Amino acid sequence: MLVAADKMLKDALKGKYAVGHFNINNLEWTKAILETAQENNSPVILGVSEGAGKYMGGYKTVVGMVKGMIEELNITVPVAIHLDHGSFEGAKKCIEAGFTSVMFDGSKYPIDENIEKTKEIVELAHSKGISVEAEVGAIGGEEDGVIGQGEIADKNECKRISELGIDFLAAGIGNIHGVYPENWKGLDFNALGEIKGEIGEMPLVLHGGTGIPTDMIKEAISLGVSKINVNTECQIVFTEETRKYFEENKDKEKKGFDPRKVLKPGYEAIKAKVKEKMEIFGSIDKAN
Numbered sequence: 001m002l003v004a005a006d007k008m009l010k011d012a013l014k015g016k017y018a019v020g021h022f023n024i025n026n027l028e029w030t031k032a033i034l035e036t037a038q039e040n041n042s043p044v045i046l047g048v049s050e051g052a053g054k055y056m057g058g059y060k061t062v063v064g065m066v067k068g069m070i071e072e073l074n075i076t077v078p079v080a081i082h083l084d085h086g087s088f089e090g091a092k093k094c095i096e097a098g099f100t101s102v103m104f105d106g107s108k109y110p111i112d113e114n115i116e117k118t119k120e121i122v123e124l125a126h127s128k129g130i131s132v133e134a135e136v137g138a139i140g141g142e143e144d145g146v147i148g149q150g151e152i153a154d155k156n157e158c159k160r161i162s163e164l165g166i167d168f169l170a171a172g173i174g175n176i177h178g179v180y181p182e183n184w185k186g187l188d189f190n191a192l193g194e195i196k197g198e199i200g201e202m203p204l205v206l207h208g209g210t211g212i213p214t215d216m217i218k219e220a221i222s223l224g225v226s227k228i229n230v231n232t233e234c235q236i237v238f239t240e241e242t243r244k245y246f247e248e249n250k251d252k253e254k255k256g257f258d259p260r261k262v263l264k265p266g267y268e269a270i271k272a273k274v275k276e277k278m279e280i281f282g283s284i285d286k287a288n
């Protein structure tokens, strides 16, 4: 069932669990995530970066693919199609294309400009029942050409953005995209607690979910994180399993060159990874 993400995250905040946002890259990714959510009776958010949207043929193609799968694979759990780290123009395009949720990432702008632009996106999106994620304090690392420096968000800025009617907020607390470096200091739970104190009953989003230890994930959830974004980990397991397929010369056996066979081990690996994350996040059996 295709829905906006506001209600599922409010439910998650109340129930002290988090909904996984898994980035999609192609048809196999999308099908793997949707089927895993259905098998585990879990709500799910399909994250689409601007780069991945373009790669898949455009935002309308993505919406068509997801809607078709929801219908034909009988996916009854709540599913949101969510723009990840959208630009101002990108967010507007996704609102038009039929996304049910958008992130406008104005963290690169001075706070007043971020506020102005976020406000405009909220008005547009809410007029169509679409949920909005905003960001304060850039998330570190690099994702699809979007480079953030890894900051601790300013709690007063978080408060200002949270008052614009957004549905959930991404605030940097030392998290970064991609694999964490050896010397990573971990999440800043003091900052998380202070931010939460300023924004009240608004769900928080934790980006850079790849490689964050389980105990830190659980603590973050207990402090108000209700959406956790995972991308790199699925990419890594997909590529590892695909590599094995070729290393074991499976492509040379019978019709092993058929792309449906080539992509199957990677597809299964994504399913296992998504299930593992849903267990850690506590979203299994939370579809209602």
Ligand code: 13P
Residues within 6 Å of the ligand: 023, 047, 084, 085, 143, 176, 177, 178, 179, 206, 207, 208, 209, 210, 229, 230, 231, 232, 233
């Ligand atoms: P990772 O690639 O580190 O899992 O981060 C994903 C993310 O935050 C998407 O917005």
